[in-house]
Amino acid sequence: MKLHSIDTGFFKLDGGSMFGVVPKSIWQRTNPADERNLCTWANRLLLIEDGKRLTLVDxxxxxxxxxxxxxxxxxHGDDTLDKSLHAKGFHRDDITDIFLTHLHFDHCGGAIKREGEKLVPAFKNAHYWSNEQHWNWATNPNPREKASFLKENIMPIQESGQLQFIKEGTPYADKVDVRYAYGHTEAMMLPQVQYKGKTLLYMADLLPSVGHIPIPYVMSYDVRPLTTMDERQSYWEEIVDNEYILFLEHDPENACCTLQRTEKGIRVKDVFRLDEI
Structure with missing residues (x-):
């Protein structure tokens, strides 16, 4: 198995929305905002190369x-999905599987492309993996998340016949288990990969960036913020105890990090690139 970090560029979101009840005077120390109060975020994906199977996470x-x-x-930014895949020696048609942590537009928008007037899978040879619980949640959206669950990103996956569901409690693949979180949205999936004798956990929106590590630093986008805090407390303890490596999808600077206990609680220990593992 080999893991690759796939950079697809940056986007901006309101800093206050990204940090919830945390004051700007605090969060701007790690994630400075521009004059419109917007902070820069990455769209960093994980490519899992495992024999004949090539899985792109989000x-x-x-x-x-x-x-x-x-x-x-x-x-903004110079990186694109196709450019980054090419740099690793791949084409999007080589992708055999798309693992969607959840169906918010910044995680699944690239799953579908336009061909004239048609919306078709952007990865024509891939199975698209979600879970039935989250799929039902996303296709019958609540008012809070409706703007993030866009039909044009979601329904063409099902219409293509390429949609597959992972059953909770079952692994995705050999050396790839699936963990779940319910605070950000219903049944968000976090792939957990055994790699080079270590455990790597893809954090999706449970931990957007290193700046979000303190337990109360929960995004306003989360549908169940108190559940997110409970999940973080449990995950963070497990992560420190077992020395997991965390893969960060949205951190504009840091691809991976580890955590440690400090007098102020659990905080960042080390940050590094995926290829430094």
Whole structure:
């Protein structure tokens, strides 16, 4: 098995929304905002190369939305999904599986592309993996999440016949287990990979960045913030006890980190690139 970090560029979101009840005077120390109060975030994906199976975890925002949509998120940077795949020696048609942690637009928008007037899978040879509980939640969205669950990102996956469901309690693959979190959204999946004698946990939106490590630093986007705090407390203890490596999807600077106990609680220990493992 070999793991690759796939950079797809950056986007911006409101800093206050990203840090919830935490004051700007505190969160801006780690994630400085621009004059519009927007902070920069990465869309960093994980590519799992395992024999004949090539799995991409999440797909980023994609490029099929209109100018009005993109005007809210200020996409920027030199990296693209195709450019980063090419740098690793791959093409999107080589992808055999798309593992979707959840169906918010910044995690699954790149799963679908436009071909003329049609919306079709952007990875024509891939199975798309979700779970039935989250799929039902996303296709019948509550008012709070409706703007993040976009039908054009989701329904064409099912219509293509390429959709598959992972059953809770079962692994995704050899050396890849699936963990779950319910605070950010219903049944978000976190792939946990055994790699080079270590355990790597893909954090998705349970931990967007190193700046979010303190337990109360919960995003306003989370549908159950108190559940998120409980999940973080449990996960953080397990992560420190077992020396897990965390893969960060949205941190603009740091791809991976480890945690440690300090007098102030659990905090960051080391930060590093995936290829430094």
């Amino acid at each position: 797909t980023g925002i994609g490029d099929k939305q209109d100018d009005k949509f993109f005007s809210h998120y200020f996409l």
